[in-house]
Amino acid sequence: xxxxxxxxxxxxxxxxxxxxxxxxxxxxxxxxxxxxxxxxxxxxxxxxxxxxxxxxxxxxxxxxxxxxxxxxxxxxxxxxxxxxxxxxxxxxxxxxxxxxxxxxxxxxxxxxxxxxxxxxxxxxxxxxxxxxxxxxxxxxxxxxxxxxxxxxxxxxxxxxxxxxxxxxxxxxxxxxxxxxxxxxxxxxxxxxxxxxxxxxxxxxxxxxxxxxxxxxxxxxxxxxxxxxxxxxxxxxxxxxxxxxxxxxxxxxxxxxxxxxxxxxxxxxxxxxxxxxxxxxxxxxxxxxxxxxxxxxxxxxxxxxxxxxxxxxxxxxxxxxxxxxxxx
Amino acid sequence: xxxxxxxxxxxxxxxxxxxxxxxxxxxxxxxxxxxxxxxxxxxxxxxxxxxxxxxxxxxxxxxxxxxxxxxxxxxxxxxxxxxxxxxxxxxxxxxxxxxxxxxxxxxxxxxxxxxxxxxxxxxxxxxxxxxxxxxxxxxxxxxxxxxxxxxxxxxxxxxxxxxxxxxxxxxxxxxxxxxxxxxxxxxxxxxxxxxxxxxxxxxxxxxxxxxxxxxxxxxxxxxxxxxxxxxxxxxxxxxxxxxxxxxxxxxxxxxxxxxxxxxxxxxxxxxxxxxxxxxxxxxxxxxxxxxxxxxxxxxxxxxxxxxxxxxxxxxxxxxxxxxxxxxxxxxxxxxxxxxxxxxxxxxxxxxxxxxxxxxxxxxxxxxxxxxxxxxxxxxxxxxxxxxxxxxxxxxxxxxxxxxxxxxxxxxxxxxxxxxxxxxxxxxxxxxxxxxxxxxxxxxxxxxxxxxxxxxxxxxxxxxxxxxxxxxxxxxxxxxxxxxxxxxxxxxxxxxxxxxxxxxxxxxxxxxxxxxxxxxxxxxxxxxxxxxxxxxxxxxxxxxx
Numbered sequence: 088x089x090x091x092x093x094x095x096x097x098x099x100x101x102x103x104x105x106x107x108x109x110x111x112x113x114x115x116x117x118x119x120x121x122x123x124x125x126x127x128x129x130x131x132x133x134x135x136x137x138x139x140x141x142x143x144x145x146x147x148x149x150x151x152x153x154x155x156x157x158x159x160x161x162x163x164x165x166x167x168x169x170x171x172x173x174x175x176x177x178x179x180x181x182x183x184x185x186x187x188x189x190x191x192x193x194x195x196x197x198x199x200x201x202x203x204x205x206x207x208x209x210x211x212x213x214x215x216x217x218x219x220x221x222x223x224x225x226x227x228x229x230x231x232x233x234x235x236x237x238x239x240x241x242x243x244x245x246x247x248x249x250x251x252x253x254x255x256x257x258x259x260x261x262x263x264x265x266x267x268x269x270x271x272x273x274x275x276x277x278x279x280x281x282x283x284x285x286x287x288x289x290x291x292x293x294x295x296x297x298x299x300x301x302x303x304x305x306x307x308x309x310x311x312x313x314x315x316x317x318x319x320x321x322x323x324x325x326x327x328x329x330x331x332x333x334x335x336x337x338x339x340x341x342x343x344x345x346x347x348x349x350x351x352x353x354x355x356x357x358x359x360x361x362x363x364x365x366x367x368x369x370x371x372x373x374x375x376x377x378x379x380x381x382x383x384x385x386x387x388x389x390x391x392x393x394x395x396x397x398x399x400x401x402x403x404x405x406x407x408x409x410x411x412x413x414x
Numbered sequence: 415x416x417x418x419x420x421x422x423x424x425x426x427x428x429x430x431x432x433x434x435x436x437x438x439x440x441x442x443x444x445x446x447x448x449x450x451x452x453x454x455x456x457x458x459x460x461x462x463x464x465x466x467x468x469x470x471x472x473x474x475x476x477x478x479x480x481x482x483x484x485x486x487x488x489x490x491x492x493x494x495x496x497x498x499x500x501x502x503x504x505x506x507x508x509x510x511x512x513x514x515x516x517x518x519x520x521x522x523x524x525x526x527x528x529x530x531x532x533x534x535x536x537x538x539x540x541x542x543x544x545x546x547x548x549x550x551x552x553x554x555x556x557x558x559x560x561x562x563x564x565x566x567x568x569x570x571x572x573x574x575x576x577x578x579x580x581x582x583x584x585x586x587x588x589x590x591x592x593x594x595x596x597x598x599x600x601x602x603x604x605x606x607x608x609x610x611x612x613x614x615x616x617x618x619x620x621x622x623x624x625x626x627x628x629x630x631x632x633x634x635x636x637x638x639x640x641x642x643x644x645x646x647x648x649x650x651x652x653x654x655x656x657x658x659x660x661x662x663x664x665x666x667x668x669x670x671x672x673x674x675x676x677x678x679x680x681x682x683x684x685x686x687x688x689x690x691x692x693x694x695x696x697x698x699x700x701x702x703x704x705x706x707x708x709x710x711x712x713x714x715x716x717x718x719x720x721x722x723x724x725x726x727x728x729x730x731x732x733x734x735x736x737x738x739x740x741x742x743x744x745x746x747x748x749x750x751x752x753x754x755x756x757x758x759x760x761x762x763x764x765x766x767x768x769x770x771x772x773x774x775x776x777x778x779x780x781x782x783x784x785x786x787x788x789x790x791x792x793x794x795x796x797x798x799x800x801x802x803x804x805x806x807x808x809x810x811x812x813x814x815x816x817x818x819x820x821x822x823x824x825x826x827x828x829x830x831x832x833x834x835x836x837x838x839x840x841x842x843x844x845x846x847x848x849x850x851x852x853x854x855x856x857x858x859x860x861x862x863x864x865x866x867x868x869x870x871x872x873x874x875x876x877x878x879x880x881x882x883x884x885x886x887x888x889x890x891x892x893x894x895x896x897x898x899x900x901x902x903x904x905x906x907x908x909x910x911x912x913x914x915x916x917x918x919x920x921x922x923x924x925x926x927x928x929x930x931x932x933x934x935x936x937x938x939x940x941x942x943x944x945x946x947x948x949x950x951x952x953x954x955x956x957x958x
Contacts, residue, residue: 120905127920147749149905152919158652166817168904284549288635291919303537411468 119146119353122169123152126293126339128371128383129210135366142356147173153178153255154329157400164188169343170353173360175255176339179206181400191343194358197378205338207361211374213335213388214259215311216327229305233330236262238279247287247295248280251403251410255336257331260308261406262333262394266383277413282322299324310375315385332392335374417595421865423784425774426792432771432794433836435830439812441802447660447813460655464663475662477623477639480554481615484561485618487613491518491562491710498707500577500605501693502700513574515568515711519718523894523911523935526721527560528928530922533720535559540720541868552634560628563714565618572617576610581685582693589694609681616678620671624664624803626897630915639664640805640897647809647901653815661806668801721927722936740924750925752914754932757893758907760824761936764831764892765885768839772884773877776843781873792840798803800837804897807834812901822904827894830894830902839884846875846880878951882944890937 119220123130149169157222159167164186183189189205195256196207216231219240223230228245232239233398237246251257260280264273281288287304289295295307296314300322304408311333312411314326340360342353373386395401450455451563464470477764495516499509534541535551542548543697549555564947580602588598622628633641643664646657725744728737744750775796779789811830820826850873858868874881903912910929917926 116907122905127922147905149908150919152918157647160652162652163816168822289919325611 092267092369097331099374109134117350117352118144119170119350119356120150120168121146121171121356122151122159122167123148123158123173124151124156124175125173125209128326129173129368132367132371133209133360133364135367136360136362138284140357140359140363142352144309145290145352146356152253154253155392157182161185165344165346167343170345170350171340171342171356173338173340175207176202176206176208176337177398177403179339179341180398184399188344189341190354192342192357193354194361196347196361198376199378199380200376202339206341208337208376209338209360209364210334210368211337211376211388212256212372213311213333213374213391214256214263215314215388216329217272217299217307217309217311217314218325218327219299219302219323220325221323222299222302226305228305230325231327234260234280234308235268235276235331237283237306237308237413240279240283242283242306244283244285244287246280246283247289247304248284248299249292249295250288250290251407253290254292254294255403256308256310258403258406259334259336259412262334263329265333265406265409267331267391273409274413277410281410281413287410301370310390312371312386314401315373315383319385328389330390332390334392334394336398347391353388419783422778422784426778426782426784426788429771429775429778429795430791436804436811437795437799437807438626440807440814444658444661444810446657446808448662450655452655455676460653460659463653464656464659468567470660471641473637473639474555477637478667480557480636481561481619481622481636484558484565484622485615487558488562488565488618489573489615491694492566492573494703495566495570495576495707495710496573498703498734500690502694502703503693504704504891506699508704512707512711513570515715516570519714520567520592521890521894521934521941522718522721522930523896523914524560524564524625524627525631525896525911525914525918526627526926526933527563527717528556528628529914529926530717530720531556531559531632531798531917533580533724533923534717534793539570540723541716541884541940552632553636556634557628557636557638559647559717560632561622562627563717564625564628566714567580567617568621568910569614571716572614573607573610575746576607576682580606582690585694586691594723606682606685607808609678612678612681613675616671616674620668622689623667624805626805626900627911631918633824643805643809644900656721657809658813661809664803664806665801668803672797672801723821723929725924725928725931741928744925747897753908753910753913754929756824756907756910758936760827760831760885760909761892763824763828764835765889767828768832768835768888768892769881771883772836772888773842773881775836775840776847777869777873780844780848780849781852794943796837796840799833802834804834804895805901808898808901811898815902820908822902824907826902827907828892830898831888831895834895834898835888835891838845839887842880842884842887843877844876851878851889879948882947886944889940893933893937 123133125133129150132146135142155174156174160172160174160178160182164182165188167188179189183203183205191204192207198207202208216234216237218230226245228241229236231239231242236242236281247256248260251261261277264277264280268276287295287298287307289298292310293313295304296309296317298304299307299309311326311328312351314324317324318326326379340357342357343349361377365380369375369380373382375382394402420820448460449458451459495512498504498806499513531551533539534612535547535549535556536542551559582602585598588602593601624640626644629636629638629641630644639660643657644659646653646660725740726738727733727738728735728739758856775792778784779792782789807830811826815821815826854872855865855868857863858872865873894911896915899909900912900915908916910933914926915930917923917929
């Protein structure tokens with residue numbers, strides 16, 4: 088009986104202690120909740136910027152897949168738990184249009200291109216064809232020059248591409264196809280590419296380049312800067328700017344308007360990320376966005392392009408449906 | 415009379431209000447959401463939308479297929495193991511090891527199973543490299559393997575429990591009557607447990623059909639209903655109306671399962687006595703069944719070996735060198751450790767409050783003079799909960815409480831867990847309480863104790879083993895669950911399993927497996943503590 092009482096006592100005590108510990112760590116509930124869909128390197132860069140500027144311990148960072156965070160934004164609007172987000176810009180645009188949920192940024196930032204008042208980019212990422220030169224030679228395959236080439240039957244199960252349903256990098260490829268070809272032609276090309284990718288259709292944007300690195304497939308579509316870095320690191324990787332163009336996507340920082348309960352620290356942190364985080368972000372995502380930033384010539388793609396229609400979630404849905412029809 | 419029943423009435427009211435607020439209301443919300451048109455009025459557009467969408471019926475079909483295949487395999491394997499434990503002359507220590515290792519996977523979350531399978535049997539997996547295999551594990555095969563590992567412990571526990579109570583003397587009777595060995599096997603071994611085999615199949619099917627963790631990890635392009643449901647609620651283009659419809663569709667096999675389970679109950683035999691006297695000496699049989707069981711368990715356990723290895727390797731699979739860097743990094747990262755504390759807090763609170771509530775509810779039905787109707791209410795609550803998959807409950811909570819101050823709180827997570835797992839603890843408590851002498855309360859009352867004192871001094875000490883079992887049941891389930899909580903946690907209230915889902919995005923498997931190890935260690939400690947207490951209690955009893 089004594090033992091039994093003890094166990095009740097001990098477990099009650101344990102609840103109180105862990106409650107106190109968990110409680111202390113979130114005491115006051117004043118931390119900024121920071122949702123992001125960024126890749127690991129970008130998250131680390133942003134954390135470094137915040138921590139070294141006195142915000143350590145004042146924010147909770149939570150990472151999501153693009154589609155998950157996008158869904159949350161569109162579903163919850165201003166009710167979202169987050170105070171601060173970084174997210175693919177087209178999602179921020181759509182969320183603002185539907186839910187009117189972001190504050191105008193109040194700090195100075197001089198971008199090279201023009202962006203809406205409620206967000207400013209943290210990274211810019213371009214798509215390109217990536218090949219493993221050794222594997223390509225071993226297989227005796229021709230070097231593809233365009234996205235259209237990727238639909239060529241000789242590449243059956245030799246290419247890896249990101250799937251548009253889970254990855255915005257996948258969207259960059261679809262933009263290539265849809266911007267250059269008539270609908271019928273685009274369908275044939277996309278179907279061919281999907282068939283060639285077969286088991287190497289990846290749900291993550293960096294999945295294909297991993298497969299090229301390991302030599303599992305000789306050809307992939309992925310983010311250009313990753314291939315540039317691999318080549319510099321001495322890997323047998325080469326990048327090809329497709330003749331259809333290098334399309335790009337930006338990810339941006341935005342502050343949620345919680346009306347009276349808006350945490351003023353959120354805006355400060357957004358500023359801190361842009362002012363102090365860009366330097367480290369540029370190491371991984373080398374495309375210049377702000378005045379005074381310059382790009383390594385290798386990181387300047389041959390054929391930068393912008394899709395004819397504005398990028399929105401609706402357009403993404405439309406393009407996803409197009410891909411579904413090609414499966 | 416009124417005054418006498420005051421306490422138990424209070425408990426009854428509390429339990430009823432609790433489940434009305436946190437079960438009935440949220441479920442009604444799902445129903446309403448599913449028939450609400452986007453324009454505002456009533457309508458079936460979500461139903462039409464869901465049922466005419468290309469992938470949905472396919473996902474339902476796949477769910478049925480993969481769950482049934484897994485359930486058949488599970489039942490066969492569980493039967494072999496239960497047979498080895500109950501109907502052979504294998505040495506007792508071996509039997510004990512077999513029983514314990516069979517239920518081992520229950521101490522880990524299902525999402526970990528999926529990742530363990532990937533790292534064991536994937537292209538660069540441990541077992542793949544070791545045996546030089548090359549199997550495609552994403553999709554159907556991976557799901558079947560995951561579901562079998564997941565449901566084997568439960569199927570085994572069910573079959574084992576029935577086996578225990580079979581009177582093996584009938585084996586002798588059957589042989590004396592001149593039955594062939596095969597006939598004896600069917601008459602004395604299969605026939606008495608046929609109901610349980612059916613129940614094990616239905617249970618396995620139900621669990622597989624509604625599990626979220628395994629498809630989240632390893633489903634790949636093979637979409638099942640659980641993944642469809644997740645995508646409708648938290649995917650790229652969430653549609654809560656459609657999600658509500660999918661949730662209700664998921665409810666149908668659940669309800670059918672429960673009806674089937676109740677039917678199967680009738681096939682169970684009741685023996686007046688049970689003994690192990692009848693088991694014949696048969697070395698060949700023992701050897702074959704023993705080896706089979708051990709092989710099954712080695713296969714299951716080998717999948718989990720990776721979780722003990724990956725966190726201690728520098729960079730799997732490229733640099734296979736021992737390193738404790740990840741572990742050090744892990745504990746340096748205070749945010750991860752905080753999440754462990756969150757999980758601990760949630761599990762302890764769930765276990766403590768859950769046990770109290772299950773105890774209270776069981777007191778109402780088994781040790782009170784309340785009307786049959788009131789008892790019926792509590793019974794129906796338990797029955798309803800049994801039919802509601804965790805994912806559906808989580809979604810219901812998400813729909814009702816988003817935008818309120820309860821959203822993303824520990825309180826809500828704990829309540830959700832208590833409701834989600836209520837059925838089994840309640841039945842365990844009820845069984846235990848109804849076996850006790852019915853006149854204790856009256857006797858105590860005559861001796862001058864009030865109701866509360868009687869419960870504390872007489873009933874509780876007699877129910878303490880069950881209370882401990884209920885506590886650890888709640889604790890372990892709260893520790894490993896993901897299906898409901900994934901929809902209601904927030905950044906400040908993350909628990910380990912939902913963090914694992916987040917880490918999946920970055921393929922940070924060192925952290926995923928380290929967190930899984932923490933869950934495992936914690937559950938083992940809790941199990942160990944309770945085993946130690948019951949042992950020392952038993953010893954004390956013997957001394958007396």
